[in-house]
Amino acid sequence: MDTSVDQVQRVRFWSTDPRVRGIVDNVADAVIAIDIHGNIEMFNPVAERLFGYPSEEVMGRNIKLLAGPDYSRHHDEYLARYLETKEPHIIGIGREVEGRRKDGTVFPIYLSVGEIEVAEFHGFIGIIHDLTAQKEVEKALLSARAHLQDIIDSMPSILVGVDEKGIITHWNRSAAAERGMDIGEGIGQPLVKLFPFLERQLGDISGAIRERHPVRKERLPLQSGSGNRFIDLVVYPLSSADALGGVVRIDDVTERVRIEEMMVQTEKMMSVGGLAAGMAHEINNPLGIIAQSCQNLVRRLSDEIPKNREVADNVGLDLEAMRRYMTERGLFQFIAGMQEATERAGRIVTEMLAYSRRSTxxxxxxxxxxxxxxxxxxxxxxxxxxxxxxxxxxxxxxxxxxxxxxxxxxxxxxxxxxxxxxxxxxxxxxxxxxxxxxxxxxxxxxxxxxxxxxxxxxxxxxxxxxxxxxxxxxxxxxxxxxxxxxxxxxxxxxxxxxxxxxxxxxxxxxxxxxxxxxxxxxxxx
Amino acid sequence: MASVLIVDDEELISSNLAAYLEDEGLEVDVANSAEEALRKVEAGLRVQVCIMDMRLPGMNGDQACQALHRQDPGIRFLLHTGSPNYVISPELGAIGITPDHLYRKPVTDMTKLAATVRALCAGR
CATH class of the missing domain: 3.30.565.10 (Histidine kinase-like ATPase, C-terminal domain)
Structure with missing residues (x-):
């Protein structure tokens, strides 16, 4: 191409001044100069290595050659617009774009561009930093973060990371599900806004974070629509972070509390058994007295026992009248009631004893x-x-x-x-x-x-x-x-x-x- | 006349049993402790059947039965206890006491107990 011969023959200040040349050739980033039409006028050794072109191959050619497909398509417009409006989009600022190597591979770069008008040259100098390694690190970081999120998401506990002001910095899927929210929605919100039941625990939570000392609270009762619930709350202060913060773990222990209560109940029943054996003796004696007294009472009103008739005669009592009186006034029923109650109490004692006898x-x-x-x-x-x-x-x-x-x-x-x-x-x-x-x-x-x-x-x-x-x-x-x-x-x-x-x-x-x-x-x- | 000795530290228990058995035509005496029962037999009280409470202050019912048996091998025993887990000891088994002679309190109906006492008096 004619132009390229023309361009190459131009003498630029960086060629005449060995100090500038020295800098350009020895910096760690690629340095490329283009004229206002986008044609390459300088291509330093790092640029050669990075893009895979020897410098004589790109001299005078348009910079689009080195740009990724998206950027390449619009580069002429960018340039024209800038020259017309002087409104910088990238000039003097720099941004992440994509470069293209000679072998066609596209790779991430950081491009900073400056406009230069020195001596007879008007154009742009671009400094290009290869971001490939950095991008890979970023990718690894992202995947590590996703993995960590996966881990905390697979925990059945509600896990919420908060900063020292109680603003949510992370949370897991169980936490979001508890609120019926999307996992992205909670970040940045105050903890107590999303978990109002923690309002009363807020002092302990911020205390744990401030003092860097874990706090554990068990079986906190919660009033909720679906009956009483119980939670265990643990606040772990973050130990490595420079800034203060903590992780709040909430476990719904309603089921466990219920089972524990049942076990206590069972234990109570067991002790009823232990108690029963000792108490039974004390109860059985008076029960015997009541029952036997009733039996004797009724029997000593009967005609059939000679002694009854004899004593009645002696005191001038008509036994028959006495019995009729007792029947009419319901006295026999009272006695029967006492006997029945005694039997009932006896049955309770016997059933309580079912426990203590079980051991054999x-x-x-x-x-x-x-x-x-x-x-x-x-x-x-x-x-x-x-x-x-x-x-x-x-x-x-x-x-x-x-x-x-x-x-x-x-x-x-x-x-x-x-x-x-x-x-x-x-x-x-x-x-x-x-x-x-x-x-x-x-x-x-x-x-x-x-x-x-x-x-x-x-x-x-x-x-x-x-x-x-x-x-x-x-x-x-x-x-x-x-x-x-x-x-x-x-x-x-x-x-x-x-x-x-x-x-x-x-x-x-x-x-x-x-x-x-x-x-x-x-x-x- | 058949004679029965009731040993129980609960006076109301002995008096109720006594009343019932007297109404049955039996001759009944009462002791509030094992020691008192031994003194009475020592003093010449003739006893055919002894109704013995097992938990007593001082000498317990088990020892009392054995002591009374030594005094008079002819005495028959009926055990009357409030302890639900009571089991007849081998020593008492050896002097002829069987589960048929064991009554657990509360005995709400004394009919059967009285029949057992009669049977024991008759030497059955």
Whole structure:
């Protein structure tokens, strides 16, 4: 090209001044000079290495040759616009663009451009810094950051990073999900705005960050729409950062707290057992006195005992009149009431003792279908006028689908549990006059490591509040004197503690209830 | 006349048992402790059946039965206890006491207890 010969022949100040030449040739970045049309007039050794062209090959050619496709397309316009308006977009500023090597590969560069009018030269000097290594580091950093985010996202805990002012700097997916927000939305917001329940903990949180000392608070109760919740809160101050900050970890421990409460309950039941053995003696004596006094009272009003007649005669009493008086004034009923109450108290003591006697229990291989039959036989004789139910009115449906394997259990105890479930079902259905065909379904199944027995009735069902307290000791829905409130508590204890099984209840009020008993199939005790 | 000795530190228990058994036509004596029972037998009280509470101040029911048996091997025993976990000791088993002779408090109906006392009196 003519122009190139023309350009090359021009003598520029950087060629005449060896000091300038020395600088240009020895700086660590590429230095390229172009005239106002964009034609290359200088191309230093670093530029040669970077773009892969020897300098004589690019001299006089347009700079577009070295630019990435996007930049290359518009370079003429940029240049023309600048020369016309003198409004700098890149001149004197510099920015990240893409360069193109001789082999066609495109790579990231930082380009700073200055306009020069020195001596007879008017054009631009570009200093080009290769960003390839830096970009790779950036990419690695980004992927490390994504990986870290992945890690904190996979934590089930709510994790929120905050600065010393309590502004959210990071948070994980669980945290965003708790707020129903997108993961990008929370950053920059105050912690208490998104987690108002932390308002009262704010002092502790900022204290932990300031003092650089972790703070842990357990089982904080929260009021929320869906009933009471409990959280564990831990604030870890950031230890390495120059600026103050911390990570707030929140775990929903509602389920754990519930299980712990249940364990406390079980323990309470156990101690009831321990207490019972000692107390029983003290209670049984006065109970005996009351019951026997009642029996003697009635008997000493009878004609049949000669001594009664003799003493009555001596004091001038008509025994017959006395008895009539007592009947009419309900005195015999009072006495019967005392006897009944004594028996009831005695039953409570006996049931409480069920615990302490359990320790000497013996586990034997048992066929559950046979055990169920035994209990059904027992139950069928359990007609209770007072409790107003008749087991014979109830249809029993058997739905057994199990092998002939025996399970290790304490047969008597499991019988007690099952009898209790059946009686409860029968009593519940008797209390539901709308149910014209009361039915109890007994379903036996194998389920993984369990043998599952379901006792399903079509009675009135159990409300949610009652269901939650069903296995509590001394909780009863039956009229005073009908239940001790220990039946299901003992059943629960027998199944879960003694047999390492499970006892659960499901119910749809109005439709019926289902008690599910699971016993381990392969456990020996 | 058949004679029964009731040993119990609860006076109301002994008096109720005594009343019932007297109404049954039995002759009944009462002691508030094992020591008192031994003194009475020592002093010549003739006892066919002894109803013994097991938890007593001083000498306990178990020792008392053995001591009374040594004094008079003809005495038959009926154990009456408020301890739900009570088991008849081998020593008492050896002098012929069986679970049929064990009554746990509260005995709300004394009919059966009285029948057992009668049977023991009759030497059955």
């Amino acid at each position: 229990s013996s586990f034997v291989p048992t066929s559950l279908p046979e055990l169920v039959e035994t209990v059904l036989h027992l139950a069928s004789h359990d007609y209770d006028v007072k409790k107003n139910y008749d087991f014979r009115r109830i249809t029993i449906e058997r739905d057994y689908d199990v092998g002939s394997d025996l399970i290790f259990c304490e047969a008597m105890a499991i019988e007690q549990v099952l009898l209790n479930l059946l009686k409860n079902a029968a009593q519940a259905m008797a209390g539901n006059p709308l149910q014209t065909s009361p039915t109890i379904t007994l379903r036996l199944r194998e389920e993984e490591q369990w043998l599952r027995l379901e006792v399903i009735d079509n009675g009135p069902g159990i409300s949610a509040e009652v269901r939650h307290r069903l296995f509590e000791p001394f909780f009863t829905t039956k009229p005073v004197g009908m239940g001790t409130g220990l039946g299901l508590a003992v059943a629960y204890f027998i199944v879960t503690e003694q047999h390492h099984g499970r006892l659960e209840v499901d119910s749809i009020p109005g439709k019926g209830s289902k008690f599910t008993l699971r016993l381990p199939r392969h456990e020996e005790h």
